[in-house]
Amino acid sequence: MDLGATICLPKNPRCLICPFTELCEARQKGIQDQRPVLKPKKKTPHYILAAAVIVKNGRVLLAKRPSEGLLGGMWEFPNGHVDGDPAKGLSKVLRTGYSLKIHGKEALGVVYHTYSHFKVTVHPFRCKLVLISKNAGLKWVKLKELGGFPMGKVDRQISKLLS
Template sequence: MSRFTSRLLNWYRQNGRTLPWRGHRDSYAVWVSEIMLQQTRVETVIPYFEKWIKRFPTVKALAQSSEQDVLNLWEGLGYYSRARNLHQAAKIVIEQYNGELPHDLDALRELPGIGRYTVGAIASMAFGMDEPTLDGNIRRVLARVFDVSEPADSRAGEKILWELAAKHLPKGEAGNYNQALMDLGATTCLPKNPHCLICPVMCLCKAHELGIQEKRPVMKPKKKTPHYIHAAAVIEKNGRVLLAKRPSKGLLGGMWEFPNARVNGDPAKELAKTIQTATRLKVRRKEALEIVEHAYSHFSVATHPFRCELVSMPENQNLKWVRVGELEDYPMGRIDRQIARQLN
């Protein structure tokens, strides 16, 4: 075992985090946690994980649930294709693998939502296999300790990093090794202001020696997400409001929302016309609500809800009248949920 690995594992025994999915015998729990943790903070995931395991305790329970129920539990977590993929994969595991996640790496990789990282995580943590993995934390730790100057998100950089991860992997302890790397990255080897003075591998770290910690890993410049303003209509009739279901693919796939459309100029001026065009409803503006603007930091939308009077009924199958008190049953993105809550 390399000095690097030895120090890392020793640190992990004392400093590893206690998390709800660790120590679970069940590979399903590991699987669920890994999917939820993709691009998502641990603190955000914990309550969702607890709820999820209570509501869907087994692969079978998940497979037999409706997509509506699944998306409802995922609401607020973001990246909703993860929920749809997890649901779909559960059905495959029931039908093709007798309800047990396959130990075969290729079979695992073919399940929707399970990529190279998740295969390594599940194989090592749930099955005790000697498999490396590479996530944002591990990438950062390795790029610093071994001074990888190649862009970490390039083909060449990834190859180098996967090889480093594999090279230092201790036989029989891959699960602890992978989790140790992730914990070190999450608690000590931080993207900004890393805590080098308390790092167990400081004395081995090339980036620290050169004083270039924050210059590793090298990343390709990323494009920023555009910001659009949408107008949303709260259309009431007989104590119900009109909801629209988004297409199952793409942004907020499968989620419900208030009929809305993008606006360009002055929202107040374009509202009725825009909504009318978007929903093919004949609507008449009746009473303006307080204008609310929600700005996302990544994908961005702003909404301007208003009440309006329905003139004619559309035949769109994705539209549904829902009692205000039952809006909670319909999975929505955060903006629409915020509007829904304002309706009381």
């Protein structure tokens, strides 16, 4: 018998038909209404990210995610976690994560998404490219082909902000 699902119900324990009523300490102390003690709900982590939408000559710069893990092998706008002002954080994220230098950030909106274990708020910015490293592992994709690229929901939403 699953006692927790059928008898020892939160706020309404059915002590009169419970097989443990004689043994139950909560019942003896008269605090059965406070049983069962539920585990506090875990707070869902919430991450803030900034992403760069860099368009040049009808093409947009995308990064490929690692083949393992969440959204493995899919394409995304270069992005990273930021603290504080997303516009300020973006330059650092691009420099350290992709060896990219940009200027002229124009906010495109805000994208929200909830995954199974965390949620994200993403701030995409249209940027101008100043410098790109040869080994950045990025790809220029024709804007008209963007819709056919495998992407997660966040990046699909960002790509829709471009149209």
